[in-house]
Amino acid sequence: MLTRVAESLYWIGRNIERCEHCSRYLKVQYFSTLDAPMSQNKDFTLRSILFMSGSDFDINTSVNEGEVWQKVIFDYNNPNSIANIAQKARENAKSIRNNLSTESWEAINKFHLFMKGLDGSKFNSSKVFQFSEKIILHLSLINSTFANTLLHTNAWSFINLGIYIERNLQILRILKSKISDITILTNGGINIPLMHYQWITLLKSLEAFDVYMNINQRQLSTAEIYKLIISNELFPRSVIYSGQKIKRHLTNISARPLGFDIILANLEKSIDECIAFQNFDDEEKVINFINQNYENISRSHLEIQKLYF
Amino acid sequence: MIQLLKNYEASVGMYDEFIQDRNSGIHHYQNFVNRLSEMTVQDFMALNENAKLSFLNQGVTYALYDKKESVEQIFPFDLFPRIINPTDWDKIEKGVIQRNIALNHFIHDVYNEGKILKDKIVPEHLVKTSKHYCKSMEGFSPKKNIYCHISGTDIIRHSDGDFYILEDNLRSPSGVSYVLTNRVAMRRVFPHSFKDMIVEPVENYTDKLVQAFWNISEKPMGEIFCVLLTPGVFNSAYFEHTYLAQNMGIELAEGRDLYVSNDKVYLKTIDGDIQVDVVYRRIDDAFLDPEVFRPDSFLGVKGLMRAYLKGNVTIINAPGTGISDDKAICAYVPDMIKYYLGEDPILNNVPTYICEREKDLQYVLENTEKLVVKPVDMSGGYGVCICDQMSKSELDELREKVKADPRNFIAQPKMLLSTLTTYIEEEENLQPRHIDLRTFTILGGKEPFVLKGGLTRTALKKGNLIVNSSQGGGSKDTWVIKK
Incomplete structure (x- = not known):
């Protein structure tokens, strides 16, 4: 496989995963502002959406919904808008499409055409739900064609490396950002209903709400939430699950250039630390753990880039 | 549907393929028209929309360059096929093989002994001043003396009913991917029409091309490594490059993916570097190798010509074949046929x-x-x-x-290209439009091969004689009826 092709596959995975996180976060956060107790903090939530999507915004001026939709969804000048990420994924796929199956290429192309066909000027809050649902459908189709129409060899593994590195980083970012939001909004945890509401929003942002409620008999506990999101090996949107997937796909790649063993060792160390982590009651230690993991995964990204591309 | 054809009539003095077919009693188009009559105008319009959407989703597009950026467009596809009867096809096939063999002789001769120039059959000055004359090729013979492995020959039918050669495309002729995707689209849209008559298949093109690569490189089947060298995603024919690479099972490479060391060409891969035996280039000579041609080219591979001239890699088509695309030289092809083959041309030049x-x-x-x-x-x-x-x-x-x-x-x-029934969206009916045909010939396999079909290009504006996609033309599936 060409080095250029490997890099493009990796970025297709990252961009597709980023789009999914972005649109899910946008939907969950936006709808969370419609009811009390968050309806009083709409501005705050809209900023949170901008922050999570990686879009620039001025902290001192108020934001309105229309601006947020434009920036986060449609703005081709914003490198992190959903339309732009979809376009990047498509450009990457186009440049290597002979390495993809026809089905996965068409799924990516259709997603890009869907985004291109939307009229940003006519978009409003009544369309957020429908839009997010369609995005999820497109992205599910893309992921399904990756899983079902590609040989599970190098190409598939580079895509998945991208997917799980992005997922890991996004989970850690969401977690960190929510901890900060909750501290600010609940006045250090005094406003319990608002705190619970925020934790539920976090779980929904990771599509973890049902899973959490099933495991914990509908009892909300910060420590249990951390435990699920950080170290439940069976939950696909946990830090450890993504870490193990990264390791699996890295070892599935046939090429083992010099330096491969070091990346693998670092990754294994990071996974071991995740398994060993038990201080879910201690928020400071959780935050340190999140920061450390974020650093580790970012380093893995750089090492993969250096090694293969 | 009959309504769509109700007022159909050819312009005075034009050769309309559909009307001629009907008047001559051949009726090849009749079965297709019968099938159309089974559907309403709305059904037909819906099929047309579906076909367009299918092309868009597949990314079957080409890039048009305007002043600011390249704009991706669907190559307009017309659902009314062009049908060529076995007798006409026989003439076309023999004619293009004869022509391309003569052109291959000519290119070899020009870069080696130059007999045709010394005998003043073709003026030396005309050849040597051609923009596409490649001095580096002088004295060099590629493997099996094949220069133009792939040729696109543009043929028209004049109002006198005869076929004429409009031009040759021997550098990197494009369009074959549309032949293949058009057929897929027609099969999806009108599956039953293929039961009414036996149409020659076109899917074997990529196999024939790969076989020719194997044959030329003189290595056992499966032991050669081929790449298709593309200028990249912004090239107007990029869809075709990816399509062909995928269907041939070869790597699609950009110049930056390749390098030359010890006069051999290598591909950079995650498993290490792989030596390349055949470069099917889809970039012009000028950009092929900055060491020999344009020094500012980032699209090619530095040292590629060195590797080529040492015989370590085959370039398809050979550099310098563009001399035959020069329209002034093209005029001498009938003389070349007589000179090299001792035959009269089967197909006339315009x-x-x-x-x-x-x-x-x-x-x-x-x-x-x-x-x-x-x-x-x-x-x-x-x-x-x-x-x-x-x-x-x-x-x-x-x-x-x-x-x-x-x-x-x-x-x-002014040659009056024949016309054929074409669906005009704005008018919501079928009207005669001018067409031509690009055939694709492969040399280098066990025997010369002509893709039985080719790309029928159609003008979409009334009276327009230029059918090229860059000038707003579309394409049709071309059905060659089996003998």
Whole structure:
């Protein structure tokens, strides 16, 4: 496989995963502002959406919904808008499409055409739900064609490396950002209903709400939430699950250039630390753990880039 | 559906393929029209929309360059197929094989002994001043002496009913991917029509191409490594590059993916570097190797020509084949056929006035308004002047240009390309539109191969004689009826 092709596959995975996180976060956060107790903090939530999507915004001026939709969804000048990420994924796929199956290429192309066909000027809050649902459908189709129409060899593994590195980083970012939001909004945890509401929003942002409620008999506990999101090996949107997937796909790649063993060792160390982590009651230690993991995964990204591309 | 064809009639003096077929009693189109009559106009329009959406979703597009950016477009596809009967196809097939074999002899001769030039059959000056003449190829013979492995020959049918060669494309002829995707689309849309008559398949093209690569490289099947060298995603024919690479099972590489070491070409992969035996290049000579051609090229591979001239890699098509695309040289192909093969041309050239010849120049200047004037080295319909549609001042300006640089121009009588039934969206009915045919010939396999079909290009504007996609033309599936 060409080095250029490997890099493009990796970025297709990252961009597709980023789009999914972005649109899910946008939907969950936006709808969370419609009811009390968050309806009083709409501005705050809209900023949170901008922050999570990686879009620039001025902290001192108020934001309105229309601006947020434009920036986060449609703005081709914003490198992190959903339309732009979809376009990047498509450009990457186009440049290597002979390495993809026809089905996965068409799924990516259709997603890009869907985004291109939307009229940003006519978009409003009544369309957020429908839009997010369609995005999820497109992205599910893309992921399904990756899983079902590609040989599970190098190409598939580079895509998945991208997917799980992005997922890991996004989970850690969401977690960190929510901890900060909750501290600010609940006045250090005094406003319990608002705190619970925020934790539920976090779980929904990771599509973890049902899973959490099933495991914990509908009892909300910060420590249990951390435990699920950080170290439940069976939950696909946990830090450890993504870490193990990264390791699996890295070892599935046939090429083992010099330096491969070091990346693998670092990754294994990071996974071991995740398994060993038990201080879910201690928020400071959780935050340190999140920061450390974020650093580790970012380093893995750089090492993969250096090694293969 | 009959309504769509109700007022269908060919313009006076035109050869309309559908009407001629009906009048001659052959009725190849009748079965297809019968099938159409089973559906309503709305059904047909829905099929047309579905076909367009299918092309868009597949990314079957080409890029049009405007001043700011390249705009991706679907190559308009017309659902009414072109049908070629076995007798006509037999003539076309034999004619293009004969022509391309002669052209291959010519290119070899020009870069080696130069007999045809010494015998003054083709003026040496014309060849050596061609923009596409490649000095590096002098004295070199590629494997099996094959230069033009893939040729695109543009053929028209004039109002006299006969076929004529409009031009040759021997550098990197494009369009074959549309032949293949058009057939897929037609099968999806009109599956039952293929039961009414036996249509020659086109899917074997990529297999034939790979077989030719194997044969030329003189290595056992499966032991060669081929790449398709593309300029990249912004190239107008990028869809075709990916499509062919995928269907041939070869790597699609950009210049930056390749490098030359010890006069051998290597591909950079995650498993290490792999030596490349065949480079199917889809970039022009000028960008192929900055060491030999344009030094500012980032698209090619530095040292590629060194590796080629040492015999360590095969380039398809060979550099320098573009001399035959020069429209002034094209005019001599009938002479080449006689010279090398001792045969009369099976397919005639469109009569051509070579402006560099004094007598021809005088005729062109005196009769400009009756002619079509073309630059010798441009393709895609660019620069073509249909003089009876030009104003006096435009004609004067053209004459000045021709006088200033006669080597750069040829002129031809206005050929009335045949017309064929074409769906016109704005009018919601079927109307006659001018068409041509690009055939694809492969040399280098066990025997010459012509893809049984080819790309029928159709103008979409009434009366327009230029059918190129870059000028707003579309395409049709081409059905060659099996004998």
